Amino acid sequence: MSLQTQELLLNVGPQHPSTHGVARFRVWLDGEVVTNLEVVVGYLHRGIEKLAETRTYTQVIPLTDRLDYLCSITNNLAYCLAVEKLAGVKVPERAEYIRVIMSELQRVASHLMSVGFLLNELGAYFTPIIYCFRDREKIVDLFEMVSGQRMMYTYLRVGGVSQDLPEEFIPAVKRLIVDLRKAVDEYEALLSGNEILLARMKGVGVLSPELAVNASASGPVLRASGIKWDIRRAEPYSIYDRFKFDIPTAKNGDCYDRYWVRIEEMKQSLNIVEQALRDLPGGEIRSEVPALIRPPKGDVYRHIEAPRGDLGFYIVSDGSIAPYRIHIKPPTLINLTTMKDLCVGWKIADFIVIFGSIDVVLGEMDR
Amino acid sequence: MTTALKTEQVVSQIAAAFTGADIKVDGPAVIVAPDMVNKVCAFLKSAPGLEFDYLHNLTSVDFMDYFEVVYHLTSLKHNHSMVLKTRCFDRNNAEVASVTGVWRGADFQEREVYDLMGIKFTGHPNLKRILLWDGFLGHPLRRDYL
Amino acid sequence: MTLLNQFIEWLDNYWPHWASYLTSAIVGVLIVVIFVILGIIVVILTERRLLGRFQVRLGPNRVGPEGIFQAFADAVKVLTKEDIVPKAADHWVHWLAPVISFIPVIMVFAVVPVASGAIFADLNVGVLYLAAVSSLSVLGMFMAGWGSNNKYSLVAALRSVSQMVGYELPIVFALLAVVAAAGSMSLNRIVEAQSAAPFFLLQPLGFIIYFIASLAEINRSPFDLLEADSEIVAGVHTEYSGMKFAMFYLGEYGHAFGASCIIATLFLGGWQGPFLPGFFWFLIKGFVVFFLMIWVRATLPRVRVDQLTAIGWKLLLPLSIFNLLIVALEQIFWPGMFPWLLIGVNLLAGLALILLVGRAVTIRGGRVEV
Numbered sequence: 067m068s069l070q071t072q073e074l075l076l077n078v079g080p081q082h083p084s085t086h087g088v089a090r091f092r093v094w095l096d097g098e099v100v101t102n103l104e105v106v107v108g109y110l111h112r113g114i115e116k117l118a119e120t121r122t123y124t125q126v127i128p129l130t131d132r133l134d135y136l137c138s139i140t141n142n143l144a145y146c147l148a149v150e151k152l153a154g155v156k157v158p159e160r161a162e163y164i165r166v167i168m169s170e171l172q173r174v175a176s177h178l179m180s181v182g183f184l185l186n187e188l189g190a191y192f193t194p195i196i197y198c199f200r201d202r203e204k205i206v207d208l209f210e211m212v213s214g215q216r217m218m219y220t221y222l223r224v225g226g227v228s229q230d231l232p233e234e235f236i237p238a239v240k241r242l243i244v245d246l247r248k249a250v251d252e253y254e255a256l257l258s259g260n261e262i263l264l265a266r267m268k269g270v271g272v273l274s275p276e277l278a279v280n281a282s283a284s285g286p287v288l289r290a291s292g293i294k295w296d297i298r299r300a301e302p303y304s305i306y307d308r309f310k311f312d313i314p315t316a317k318n319g320d321c322y323d324r325y326w327v328r329i330e331e332m333k334q335s336l337n338i339v340e341q342a343l344r345d346l347p348g349g350e351i352r353s354e355v356p357a358l359i360r361p362p363k364g365d366v367y368r369h370i371e372a373p374r375g376d377l378g379f380y381i382v383s384d385g386s387i388a389p390y391r392i393h394i395k396p397p398t399l400i401n402l403t404t405m406k407d408l409c410v411g412w413k414i415a416d417f418i419v420i421f422g423s424i425d426v427v428l429g430e431m432d433r
Numbered sequence: 434m435t436t437a438l439k440t441e442q443v444v445s446q447i448a449a450a451f452t453g454a455d456i457k458v459d460g461p462a463v464i465v466a467p468d469m470v471n472k473v474c475a476f477l478k479s480a481p482g483l484e485f486d487y488l489h490n491l492t493s494v495d496f497m498d499y500f501e502v503v504y505h506l507t508s509l510k511h512n513h514s515m516v517l518k519t520r521c522f523d524r525n526n527a528e529v530a531s532v533t534g535v536w537r538g539a540d541f542q543e544r545e546v547y548d549l550m551g552i553k554f555t556g557h558p559n560l561k562r563i564l565l566w567d568g569f570l571g572h573p574l575r576r577d578y579l
Numbered sequence: 580m581t582l583l584n585q586f587i588e589w590l591d592n593y594w595p596h597w598a599s600y601l602t603s604a605i606v607g608v609l610i611v612v613i614f615v616i617l618g619i620i621v622v623i624l625t626e627r628r629l630l631g632r633f634q635v636r637l638g639p640n641r642v643g644p645e646g647i648f649q650a651f652a653d654a655v656k657v658l659t660k661e662d663i664v665p666k667a668a669d670h671w672v673h674w675l676a677p678v679i680s681f682i683p684v685i686m687v688f689a690v691v692p693v694a695s696g697a698i699f700a701d702l703n704v705g706v707l708y709l710a711a712v713s714s715l716s717v718l719g720m721f722m723a724g725w726g727s728n729n730k731y732s733l734v735a736a737l738r739s740v741s742q743m744v745g746y747e748l749p750i751v752f753a754l755l756a757v758v759a760a761a762g763s764m765s766l767n768r769i770v771e772a773q774s775a776a777p778f779f780l781l782q783p784l785g786f787i788i789y790f791i792a793s794l795a796e797i798n799r800s801p802f803d804l805l806e807a808d809s810e811i812v813a814g815v816h817t818e819y820s821g822m823k824f825a826m827f828y829l830g831e832y833g834h835a836f837g838a839s840c841i842i843a844t845l846f847l848g849g850w851q852g853p854f855l856p857g858f859f860w861f862l863i864k865g866f867v868v869f870f871l872m873i874w875v876r877a878t879l880p881r882v883r884v885d886q887l888t889a890i891g892w893k894l895l896l897p898l899s900i901f902n903l904l905i906v907a908l909e910q911i912f913w914p915g916m917f918p919w920l921l922i923g924v925n926l927l928a929g930l931a932l933i934l935l936v937g938r939a940v941t942i943r944g945g946r947v948e949v
Contacts, residue, residue: 076730098734098884108564115549116574189881191800196634262801262880269946279509282488282538295509364460367490367505367516380503382494393492395542403540411946414734415804415883432564 073101076414080109086183086421087428091405098413103406107399110432118392123149123224123359126392131218133394134430136179139165139172139209140372141430142222147303148368148379149224153361160349161226162305167239167342168212168221169304170335174246175205176373177328177335180425184325185257187422188266194257201249204242211235224359226352239343243336250332258326267322271408271420274319281403285375286327287424291319297371308345309338321423328425331373358387374398374425394433398426436513437461443515446483450476462503462516470502470519471530471556477506477517478535484508485515488532491542493550495576500527500552521552531557549574581696583607607699611688615836619829620650622836625866626873633877654825662821665728672726677819677826680719684833686712691840692767694850694857705766706754709841710747713796716834717743720798720805720815723827727818735815738884739798739805745891746795752899753789756782756906757845770849776918777848784902784929786846788895790871793842795891797834800876804884839868893940901932 074095080088088109094102114133118126130145131138143165150157157165182198206216212231213219221228257263273283278291288295294315298306314330316323361383369378375397382391401424409417440458447463448456451473457464465473477485485506494501504517521527531554532539543554544563551572554560562569571578583603590599624639624647631638640646664673690705692698702708717740724736758764760781761772769778779786795802805815816827843849843864850857882890905928909921 074730074734076734095734098738108562108566111564113573185880189800189803190879191630191876193634193877196636200635260880262882265886266880266883277537279486280537281540282536293509300512301514365494365503367503369489376489378490378505380490380492380505391494393490393494395490395492399541400538403538411948413883413885415881 071096078417086426087431089421089426089428089431091417091421093409093414093417095414098415100409100412100414100417103409103417105402105405107402107428107431110428112433114433115392115394118389120388122387123361123389124357126389127223128218128220130394131220132429133433134372134374134377134398134427135218136427137172137176137373138217138219139168139221140370140377142220143169143304144368144370144372144377144379146222146224147370148366148381149359149361151368152364152366152381152383153224153355153359155225155355155359156353157226157304158350158353159305159347161351161353163342163346164227164231164351165222165304166306166309167339167346168209168227170338170342171205171208171239173335173373174332175202177332178202178205180373181253181257181325181328184419184422184425185263187418188263194253197249197253201246204245208235208238208242211238223352223355225355226350228352230351236343236346239339243340246336247333250329250336254329258329264322266415266419267325267423268320269318270321270412270416271423272318272320273404273408277404277407278319282400283375283404284397284401285372286324286331287375287401289314290316290323290327292317297369297376301369303368303370309341311335311338321419324423324425360385360387369395372397374427374430375401377430394430396430396433398424399431402426402431437515440515443477443483446480447473447476450480459518462518464518464520467502467519467521467527467529468555469530470504470517471532471535473517474504474506474532474535477515482511484510486510486536488536488538489514491532491539491546493546493552493574495550495574497576498522500524500550502529502546502552504532527552528555529553530555531560533557548572551575581698581701583699585696611699612685614693615685615688615833616829618836618840619833622832622869623650623653625869626832626835629870629873630877633874657825658822660821662823663818665818668728668818669726672722673818674823676719676723676726677823677830678719679722680716681826681830681833683712683715683719684830684837686715687837687841690766691837691844692770692849693840693861697858698767701765701767703763703765706758706764706769709766710751710754713834713837714743714747716830719830723815723819727815729818732815732817735805735817739815741884742795742798742802742804742887742891745888746792746895749788749792749891749895749899750796752896752903753785753792754845756785756899756903759903759906759910766844766849770844770851773848774851776922777846779846780922781918781925782846782902782906782929783926784898784932785906786842787929787933788899788902789846790842790868792891792895793838794872794875795887797838798831799835799872801879801881802887803876803881804887835869835872836865839865839872842868889940894936897936898932901936902929 076093076095078091078093080090090106090109092104092106093100114129118129127142127145130141133141178198178201182195185194186192209219210216212235213221273291275291275293278288279293292315294313296313299313311334314327316327363383363385365382367378367380369376377397378395380393381389384390408420440461440463443463444456444458454469455466477483485508487507487509488504489507490505492503500521502519506517507514519529521529529552531543533543541563543557544560546552547554547560548562548564549572587599587603590602628638639649642648642652687709689699690702690708720739721736724732757769757778760778761769798805816824819827843861847864850861852860
């Protein structure tokens with residue numbers, strides 16, 4: 067007599083403690099094992115691309131903040147680089163160094179948050195999150211010192227940055243780097259050898275390198291699968307070719323490797339900040355750019371290595387003060403293309419961890 | 434350092450593979466016909482010396498006379514990149530061949546183009562709206578929507 | 580002669596026996612219930628403050644001096660909430676589940692000696708009673724999962740049944756080892772048998788096994804799959820609100836309190852200790868065990884359900900059987916042996932076994948071919 071079973075359709079709905087926002091999945095389960103999966107997005111779609119068509123180039127910058135709202139500086143940077151290439155604007159040296167310092171600090175803050183939330187999904191009851199947030203608070207305080215805001219900074223402008231660094235910034239960053247290095251070592255000591263963490267993450271959700279390249283994965287997801295591709299090295303933007311840093315690449319492509327790559331990237335970012343602080347020149351922070359920029363007709367695609375992947379801006383200009391078309395290439399949405407392949411055969415608990423290790427932010431997925 | 438390939442080089446190789454095809458050049462971009470896109474992309478992915486195995490970006494622009502679908506490609510192996518474009522002149526029934534068979538990363542991006550711009554991709558395994566809900570009428574990113 | 584029996588004898592001077600028996604039963608029950616509820620309140624507060632200290636933050640400290648009235652404030656809040664029952668839920672099952680889940684918590688304290696002679700019922704099969712009663716709460720969890728008519732709760736209920744059933748056996752074997760060493764199933768005798776050395780020194784492996792298996796039985800981290808916040812929303816009590824949710828919440832902490840008291844009784848020597856009265860030693864030892872539980876909760880992530888059953892069946896069960904074997908052999912061949920030698924031997928044997936069995940068993944695993 068055979069047992070009659072039925073597949074359960076579970077809706078990991080837009081409201082769920084672990085969906086990093088309002089992502090929704092429809093998961094078909096056989097007992098606890100995932101047999102099929104469908105990604106449903108669009109709950110945070112605000113039409114940023116359409117809104118940008120009715121705003122001037124400088125007015126689009128606050129819109130870009132709200133994309134990946136945890137990494138506002140890198141969003142601003144990608145957009146400003148695209149417009150600068152289109153309009154042929156040169157950025158002064160001091161502004162370039164400031165942009166690099168801010169971007170790398172933003173990367174550390176973002177990775178701290180993603181590691182903390184990944185461990186929350188593993189079930190470590192809030193302890194790693196609060197430790198990571200304690201360190202992220204220090205970084206956010208620095209951002210507040212510079213731009214006056216804790217979250218959507220709108221700090222960069224086409225042609226430079228909007229405000230100069232206050233005097234207490236540089237000593238504060240130097241102290242912070244020492245603290246953060248100790249903190250990252252502490253996390254590694256506490257977490258990376260933990261037997262339960264290894265049992266939950268090693269070998270889970272393996273993304274093969276061929277599939278990663280074919281599915282246009284980018285960022286830590288791609289590097290964890292063994293492909294050493296970092297836009298800061300491959301197509302250096304801003305002044306990244308002047309800094310020495312490693313590109314951590316892992317071999318297996320499982321959740322543990324994605325976590326490990328982020329921890330190592332934090333260390334490398336701190337190295338870059340140190341080098342940039344050492345070489346920070348004086349000078350002006352923004353080149354002379356008209357208030358209403360009119361780039362010449364044409365199109366440009368510029369992409370940068372944002373903390374979550376390869377964020378690109380495609381801007382088409384028709385010579386007027388507003389862009390004709392802006393397209394934001396979302397690394398997080400594209401990283402989710404292979405979600406079904408990664409999750410089938412694993413259990414609900416693994417599916418949550420795999421999703422956490424891919425590390426999405428809904429603002430960027432849905433725009 | 435990724436170099437942008439010279440368009441003449443790419444065009445000559447594509448023309449050699451697809452005789453009689455209609456290939457144009459517009460600045461740094463290569464323009465092919467919409468129904469040939471998937472074959473050209475399969476060729477670009479496998480041709481020795483080109484081997485564009487990574488699709489960076491797939492998007493569309495609405496110039497009122499035509500739709501333009503833009504593909505940004507890179508070869509991780511040779512570290513060079515190129516831009517491929519295609520133009521559809523039929524506004525109400527724009528159709529482009531889908532490249533999901535060549536690069537899986539095109540899946541969600543083509544769905545987004547269909548959702549927001551209304552261009553259908555023939556051969557896509559699951560062409561549904563992705564960012565807007567299923568009953569939505571119209572395609573918001575078109576220049577004549579609102 | 581327990582305190583309650585002395586009370587009955589004193590009352591027998593004034594009333595017929597059945598009246599004094601009834602009165603003493605009611606008084607005893609009231610004392611136990613009040614003790615348990617006060618204990619739960621203290622435990623909840625301690626957990627929240629201690630968890631906060633582990634996480635580099637203060638816990639609740641506004642309500643009352645240092646936040647000691649926080650639990651009362653929560654109780655008032657919970658009592659004023661609307662009691663929502665899903666329309667398609669099985670009404671009686673849904674209503675009974677929190678009750679059945681909370682009652683074993685109080686019942687367990689009936690056989691725990693809190694001080695010399697202060698025990699409600701000095702059963703001579705106290706350990707058997709413990710094992711039986713503590714497995715009743717599985718039923719409550721499962722009824723909650725089924726009666727809620729919610730897929731998340733159902734998944735959680737299925738997990739909980741497999742978890743609790745799987746860890747009963749290691750608990751029972753560890754208990755049997757304690758019984759073998761003490762020579763009796765009555766908890767009073769077990770406490771008295773630890774006057775030479777507490778059992779956690781004499782049977783370190785048994786203590787570890789019982790502690791881990793208790794964590795699994797009471798659904799605490801790292802085995803809190805039942806209420807895995809990040810996966811199945813709130814698990815079994817997703818659909819409960821108001822006082823019913825409070826019953827589950829109290830029940831969970833009551834289980835933790837009960838398990839710490841039992842571990843203190845069985846392994847740490849109960850109420851024995853110099854200088855202070857027995858009751859204080861009991862509370863201190865219970866608190867030490869509870870502190871360990873909070874420490875584990877704040878530090879470790881959660882295991883997956885198949886890893887949980889693997890730990891229970893493949894790792895803990897063989898270890899507990901070997902533990903029982905060693906203790907039984909010692910009782911047969913070396914009865915009355917000087918305790919320090921026994922402690923040393925058991926410690927070495929425990930370590931060796933943990934290493935051996937740990938090497939032989941893998942708990943990482945399992946992608947299923949679909």
